[in-house]
Amino acid sequence: MLTPLFDLGTYKREPRFTNGFYQKDILSVSQFSKADLDYIFERAQEMLAMCETWGTCDLLKGYTLACVFYEPSTRTSSSFIAAMERLGGKVIPITEGIQYSSVSKGESLIDSMITLEQYCDVIVLRHPEIGSSATAAKYVKAPIINAGDGAGEHPTQALLDLFTIQRELGTLDGLKVAMVGDLRYGRTVHSLTRLLSQYDVSLRFVSPDTLRLPLDLMNELIDKGLNVRETNKVSDVIENADVLYVTRIQKERFSDLAQYEEVKNYFVISPDLMAQAKEKMVVMHPLPRVGEIEYKVDKDPRAAYFRQVQNGLYVRMALLAAVLGQA
Amino acid sequence: MLTPLFDLGTYKREPRFTNGFYQKDILSVSQFSKADLDYIFERAQEMLAMCETWGTCDLLKGYTLACVFYEPSTRTSSSFIAAMERLGGKVIPITEGIQYSSVSKGESLIDSMITLEQYCDVIVLRHPEIGSSATAAKYVKAPIINAGDGAGEHPTQALLDLFTIQRELGTLDGLKVAMVGDLRYGRTVHSLTRLLSQYDVSLRFVSPDTLRLPLDLMNELIDKGLNVRETNKVSDVIENADVLYVTRIQKERFSDLAQYEEVKNYFVISPDLMAQAKEKMVVMHPLPRVGEIEYKVDKDPRAAYFRQVQNGLYVRMALLAAVLGQA
Amino acid sequence: MLTPLFDLGTYKREPRFTNGFYQKDILSVSQFSKADLDYIFERAQEMLAMCETWGTCDLLKGYTLACVFYEPSTRTSSSFIAAMERLGGKVIPITEGIQYSSVSKGESLIDSMITLEQYCDVIVLRHPEIGSSATAAKYVKAPIINAGDGAGEHPTQALLDLFTIQRELGTLDGLKVAMVGDLRYGRTVHSLTRLLSQYDVSLRFVSPDTLRLPLDLMNELIDKGLNVRETNKVSDVIENADVLYVTRIQKERFSDLAQYEEVKNYFVISPDLMAQAKEKMVVMHPLPRVGEIEYKVDKDPRAAYFRQVQNGLYVRMALLAAVLGQA
Numbered sequence: 001m002l003t004p005l006f007d008l009g010t011y012k013r014e015p016r017f018t019n020g021f022y023q024k025d026i027l028s029v030s031q032f033s034k035a036d037l038d039y040i041f042e043r044a045q046e047m048l049a050m051c052e053t054w055g056t057c058d059l060l061k062g063y064t065l066a067c068v069f070y071e072p073s074t075r076t077s078s079s080f081i082a083a084m085e086r087l088g089g090k091v092i093p094i095t096e097g098i099q100y101s102s103v104s105k106g107e108s109l110i111d112s113m114i115t116l117e118q119y120c121d122v123i124v125l126r127h128p129e130i131g132s133s134a135t136a137a138k139y140v141k142a143p144i145i146n147a148g149d150g151a152g153e154h155p156t157q158a159l160l161d162l163f164t165i166q167r168e169l170g171t172l173d174g175l176k177v178a179m180v181g182d183l184r185y186g187r188t189v190h191s192l193t194r195l196l197s198q199y200d201v202s203l204r205f206v207s208p209d210t211l212r213l214p215l216d217l218m219n220e221l222i223d224k225g226l227n228v229r230e231t232n233k234v235s236d237v238i239e240n241a242d243v244l245y246v247t248r249i250q251k252e253r254f255s256d257l258a259q260y261e262e263v264k265n266y267f268v269i270s271p272d273l274m275a276q277a278k279e280k281m282v283v284m285h286p287l288p289r290v291g292e293i294e295y296k297v298d299k300d301p302r303a304a305y306f307r308q309v310q311n312g313l314y315v316r317m318a319l320l321a322a323v324l325g326q327a
Numbered sequence: 328m329l330t331p332l333f334d335l336g337t338y339k340r341e342p343r344f345t346n347g348f349y350q351k352d353i354l355s356v357s358q359f360s361k362a363d364l365d366y367i368f369e370r371a372q373e374m375l376a377m378c379e380t381w382g383t384c385d386l387l388k389g390y391t392l393a394c395v396f397y398e399p400s401t402r403t404s405s406s407f408i409a410a411m412e413r414l415g416g417k418v419i420p421i422t423e424g425i426q427y428s429s430v431s432k433g434e435s436l437i438d439s440m441i442t443l444e445q446y447c448d449v450i451v452l453r454h455p456e457i458g459s460s461a462t463a464a465k466y467v468k469a470p471i472i473n474a475g476d477g478a479g480e481h482p483t484q485a486l487l488d489l490f491t492i493q494r495e496l497g498t499l500d501g502l503k504v505a506m507v508g509d510l511r512y513g514r515t516v517h518s519l520t521r522l523l524s525q526y527d528v529s530l531r532f533v534s535p536d537t538l539r540l541p542l543d544l545m546n547e548l549i550d551k552g553l554n555v556r557e558t559n560k561v562s563d564v565i566e567n568a569d570v571l572y573v574t575r576i577q578k579e580r581f582s583d584l585a586q587y588e589e590v591k592n593y594f595v596i597s598p599d600l601m602a603q604a605k606e607k608m609v610v611m612h613p614l615p616r617v618g619e620i621e622y623k624v625d626k627d628p629r630a631a632y633f634r635q636v637q638n639g640l641y642v643r644m645a646l647l648a649a650v651l652g653q654a
Numbered sequence: 655m656l657t658p659l660f661d662l663g664t665y666k667r668e669p670r671f672t673n674g675f676y677q678k679d680i681l682s683v684s685q686f687s688k689a690d691l692d693y694i695f696e697r698a699q700e701m702l703a704m705c706e707t708w709g710t711c712d713l714l715k716g717y718t719l720a721c722v723f724y725e726p727s728t729r730t731s732s733s734f735i736a737a738m739e740r741l742g743g744k745v746i747p748i749t750e751g752i753q754y755s756s757v758s759k760g761e762s763l764i765d766s767m768i769t770l771e772q773y774c775d776v777i778v779l780r781h782p783e784i785g786s787s788a789t790a791a792k793y794v795k796a797p798i799i800n801a802g803d804g805a806g807e808h809p810t811q812a813l814l815d816l817f818t819i820q821r822e823l824g825t826l827d828g829l830k831v832a833m834v835g836d837l838r839y840g841r842t843v844h845s846l847t848r849l850l851s852q853y854d855v856s857l858r859f860v861s862p863d864t865l866r867l868p869l870d871l872m873n874e875l876i877d878k879g880l881n882v883r884e885t886n887k888v889s890d891v892i893e894n895a896d897v898l899y900v901t902r903i904q905k906e907r908f909s910d911l912a913q914y915e916e917v918k919n920y921f922v923i924s925p926d927l928m929a930q931a932k933e934k935m936v937v938m939h940p941l942p943r944v945g946e947i948e949y950k951v952d953k954d955p956r957a958a959y960f961r962q963v964q965n966g967l968y969v970r971m972a973l974l975a976a977v978l979g980q981a
Contacts, residue, residue: 002366003344005373005654008380017657039656046659053662055716055775056744062382064409075769078746082718082773085744090383090412092405093420093747110622111615115402118637119409121382288765295764310772327659329693330671332700332981335707389709391736417710417739419732420747437949438942442729445964446736448709 013062015325022325025137026145029155029191034198041163043318043327044311051086051314059326060089066120068113069095069147070127075287075309076147076157080124083316087326092120110139117142122323125149143323151187156319157286158191160312165243167311168282168304172196178204178237180267181247181292183213188286189247190217202227204237208263211253233266238276244269246285246292269293274300284308340389342652349652352464353472356482356518361525368490370645370654371638378413378641386653387416393447395440396422396474397454402614402636403474403484407451410643414653419447437466444469449650452476470650478514483646484613485518487639492570494638495609495631499523505531505564507594508574508619510540515613516574517544529554531564535590538580560593565603571596573612573619596620601627611635667716669979676979679791680799683809683845688852695817697972697981698965705740705968713980714743720774722767723749723801724781729941729963730801730811734778737970741980746774764793771796776977779803797977805841810973811940812845814966819897821965822936822958826850832858832891834921835901835946837867842940843901844871856881858891862917865907887920892930898923900939900946923947928954938962 015022020039024031032040050057065084069077077095084091094116109127113136116123123140125133126147133146148154166172177196179189183205193203193213203226205213212218212230221228231237238244246269254260269283274297282304285293289305297303321327342349347366351358359367377384392411396404404422411418421443436454440463443450450467452460453474460473475481493499504523506516510532520530520540530553532540539545539557548555558564565571573596581587596610601624609631612620616632624630648654669676674693678685686694704711719738723731731749738745748770763781767790770777777794779787780801787800802808820826831850833843837859847857847867857880859867866872866884875882885891892898900923908914923937928951936958939947943959951957975981 002369005370005386005648006377006381006384008376012380013382042656043659049662050660053666054660055667055718057660059659064382064412066405074748074766078720078748078770078773081746082744085718085746090409092408092412094401094405112401114633115614115636116405118633119405119640287769306768306772309769313773321659329696332697332713332975333704333708333711335703339707340709391709391739393732417736419735419739421728421732439728441960442941442963443732445960446732446967 017322017325017327021319021322023143024323025133025143026155026319026323027134027137028146028153029158029195032155032159032195037159037162037195037198040159040315040318040322041166043322044163044314046327047314047317047321056086056088058088059321060084060087060324063122063324063326064090064092064120065122065124065320066092066094066116067124068116068126070125073126073148076126076154079309079312080145080147080316080320083313083320086313087317087321089320092116109136113140113144122320145319145323151185153191154187155191156312156316157188158195159319160308160315161188161192161245161284161286162195163315164284164304164308164311165282168307169242169280173200175199175242176202176204176240177243177245178206178234178241179213179245179247180206180234180269182211182249182253183207183247184211185250185253186247189245190214192245193217193221197221197224197226203229204241205230206232206234206237206267208232208249208259208267210259211249232263234269234273235266235276238273239278241277242281244277244281244283246283246289248288248290248292267292269297271296271300274302277302344649344652344654348646348649350470351650352460352470353482353646353650354461354464355473355480356485356522359482359486359522364486364489364522364525367486367642367645367649368493370649371490371641373654374641374644374648383413383415385415386648387411387414387651390449390651390653391417391419391447392449392451392647393419393421393443394451395443395453397452400453400475403453403481406636406639407472407474407643407647410640410647413640414644414648416647419443436463440467440471449647472646472650478512480518481514482518483639483643484515485522486646487635487642488515488519488572488611488613489522490642491611491631491635491638492609495634496569496607500527502526502569503529503531503567504570504572505533505561505568506540506572506574507533507561507596509538509576509580510534510574511538512577512580513574516572517541519572520544520548524548524551524553530556531568532557533559533561533564533594535559535576535586535594537586538576559590561596561600562593562603565600566605568604569608571604571608571610573610573616575615575617575619594619596624598623598627601629604629671976671979671981675973675976677797678977679787679797680809680973680977681788681791682800682807683812683849686809686813686849691813691816691849691852694813694969694972694976695820697976698817698968700981701968701971701975710740710742712742713975714738714741714978717776717978717980718744718746718774719776719778719974720746720748720770721778722770722780724779727780727802730780730808733963733966734799734801734970734974737967737974740967741971741975743974746770763790767794767798776974799973799977805839807845808841809845810966810970811842812849813973814962814969815842815846815899815938815940816849817969818938818958818962818965819936822961823896823934827854829853829896830856830858830894831897831899832860832888832895833867833899833901834860834888834923836865836903836907837861837901838865839904839907840901843899844868846899847871847875851875851878851880857883858895859884860886860888860891860921862886862903862913862921864913865903886917888923888927889920889930892927893932895931896935898931898935898937900937900943902942902944902946921946923951925950925954928956931956
């Protein structure tokens with residue numbers, strides 16, 4: 001008879017909140033009602049307060065996250081790792097080489113996910129193929145958080161964007177939000193737009209002609225009765241915007257480079273442009289930027305893109321705690 | 328005189344169990360007696376119970392693992408990382424880039440291992456060269472756990488395989504175990520076979536002619552008086568097998584592809600084949616699979632390959648705790 | 655009204671020591687006075703005692719480190735990760751792939767650093783460009799610890815070198831220190847030399863003619879009135895040296911390989927050479943070595959290069975705790 005290692009009688013890990021998000025997958029922004037958003041944002045505020053007071057806590061003690069990135073994304077993986085660690089949970093970081101290991105031996109994504117599920121309580125998945133997280137979620141019992149599935153969704157980015165607007169401006173209703181840049185391929189724009197369409201907002205879409213918002217999304221907004229309008233120049237919207245959500249315009253999208261050179265300056269945010277904006281507005285960007293916002297703008301108190309990054313930490317902490325039944 | 332940072336008088340980290348595995352290297356299955364296996368499996372059962380009740384614990388608080396993978400193996404490295412973290416130990420994960428850093432500057436494996444030893448209490452090592460863990464163990468004081476040395480051994484895989492059979496069927500004696508696939512090069516088959524040869528088992532080896540079990544291993548089994556038999560088709564063994572241990576057959580092993588196409592179907596586990604098997608048997612696989620077991624088999628309760636993965640976690644937890652004197 | 659997750663009233667994370675290093679960047683050895691060095695080394699001694707007694711502690715509980723390596727360096731990144739983990743802090747390890755992710759999308763180092771700052775309390779940065787850490791420190795509020803900026807500095811290496819000499823010989827004054835190898839390009843030699851020049855030491859520089867110490871550094875030493883001398887052979891200095899600090903001579907530095915072959919043996923430390931040295935002296939090396947010190951020398955108690963590695967852990971623990979106001 002061996003000396004027992006543990007006296008297990010004293011404590012059992014249990015979910016504390018089993019309604020709402022407990023054991024749910026986070027796959028798409030479309031699954032979030034306004035009440036859901038309110039809930040997550042309220043929890044995110046608590047996370048913020050905790051981080052400022054304690055730095056870390058033990059809320060997710062006993063839980064393990066597998067953070068699986070089939071394509072590198074330092075910002076997103078770091079954010080999830082920091083979120084789990086600050087909550088006192090454990091992290092298995094699989095942010096590299098995965099394509100060179102099991103996958104290159106021909107293993108299917110499903111098998112990989114079911115394998116990792118044996119070691120952990122929740123999985124964060126970034127994968128280049130659209131629908132990959134949804135597919136994984138069908139086979140895996142542990143909650144899956146979609147951290148980007150190619151041209152598909154990146155729901156936690158949209159949630160942190162919305163949370164940022166709310167924190168910066170105190171409300172989501174009655175705002176004029178201008179989306180700038182590549183509105184055709186930019187999935188962050190599409191997801192945020194869908195979330196915003198639940199609120200009483202006016203939307204302005206600023207893009208080159210070839211990178212306009214997809215037809216079906218535009219029609220969706222019009223059907224909902226939202227006040228929408230499209231234009232080619234930031235200068236058309238800067239004076240009235242409460243939010244300027246800027247994204248990258250990729251040179252590669254233009255078959256005619258001359259055309260790119262011609263239009264690109266209409267989309268660069270400069271101090272001169274900011275001088276025309278309201279005193280109380282916010283400039284956001286999902287980052288990385290490559291020239292769309294001049295560095296000189298960083299000192300402007302309305303430049304919210306780094307606070308936006310920090311909000312991602314709090315929103316992801318709230319989501320992790322929620323799907324594990326601890327928030 | 329500085330304000331001291333610590334009051335060290337209150338506690339000292341000490342080994343609790345100094346017999347058996349304390350400070351031992353885990354290099355080969357051949358070092359495990361039946362009593363050793365019993366011990367590790369009993370500890371693994373405790374780990375399982377702890378994980379289900381608490382999730383994580385503090386048994387290895389104060390200890391640090393360097394998890395060093397010179398070739399990527401997400402499954403194995405994740406398993407060791409999760410094992411150490413669930414025990415409350417710290418992990419230095421070195422699962423990438425190692426070949427591009429010090430090693431590419433010409434540093435020897437030994438120097439790298441002695442260096443890492445300065446930071447940690449135990450080292451898990453995966454390295455493509457046969458004998459690398461044994462060599463490292465000669466020079467390094469901290470216990471080394473071999474996580475695969477090329478064509479050599481991968482002892483923790485064999486231990487988790489054996490533990491799985493015991494958990495699934497309640498015993499190791501009196502069983503009929505069929506090994507299927509590439510029996511010539513498959514190191515997991517060789518290691519598990521050696522462990523099983525300590526028990527009262529019948530062994531059936533199912534492979535293409537060119538991938539039969541190596542002569543010396545076969546003779547070893549015969550010398551021990553084990554009931555062994557070889558065949559070319561799974562259908563020959565399916566009715567009587569208690570355990571079907573399936574491995575990959577690599578196309579590349581065949582110089583004549585027509586031959587590969589001819590034989591490959593004899594080794595694929597399908598629901599039809601499963602219908603011929605005993606009600607109480609288990610299908611195992613070291614994973615990744617690439618077609619040897621049809622996905623439809625996954626729902627069969629006898630499909631044990633994902634539970635096998637989870638058992639790896641518990642066995643590795645037991646080993647880590649044992650070599651550090653905490654189990 | 656939600657059930658609150660935290661009762662924050664009970665505790666607040668606060669700096670304990672706000673003089674000296676609190677919130678300071680560690681960019682260069684030139685920022686360290688003798689009093690600073692004394693302070694860090696005294697704290698490093700406490701870290702050593704803590705590691706030997708407890709293994710890990712909670713001194714940096716509540717704090718998070720982003721460990722960012724734009725070029726792989728397993729030794730240095732492992733050392734910092736182990737240091738932070740042993741102090742009970744959290745680590746976001748970004749030791750790979752970074753060049754393939756945001757940076758490859760054109761993100762600037764500054765943006766990456768400000769982004770990471772949102773998740774953590776301190777950043778360790780390794781980057782191939784000289785001055786990169788200083789640049790980052792200008793824009794980032796969190797303390798930056800320079801873990802190597804190309805041909806620039808690697809201050810924690812120099813600190814651990816100096817700490818090693820003090821631990822091994824009990825003093826820094828009155829010593830004869832010989833630097834051996836590539837003295838022209840070796841940044842560890844330059845940094846250590848600068849630190850040593852604050853003490854009463856004699857310096858001997860042993861290198862091939864083409865790899866002599868840079869003129870400006872030599873003049874700096876002479877201006878300070880230090881006893882310095884240069885030579886081409888280790889045998890010239892071995893008898894009187896208290897410290898033999900050996901570095902790699904890279905073949906690639908020689909345009910004429912015949913010249914390399916001719917001189918290389920003058921710089922190899924062998925047991926024969928050690929037989930001529932004092933009984934109480936130390937051989938050091940920043941590692942990795944590629945033949946400059948024969949493996950046979952490892953058993954010599956004067957071979958301090960692996961103890962030197964371990965001292966790096968303690969010095970880095972001291973620095974991390976100091977910049978976070980906890981030492």
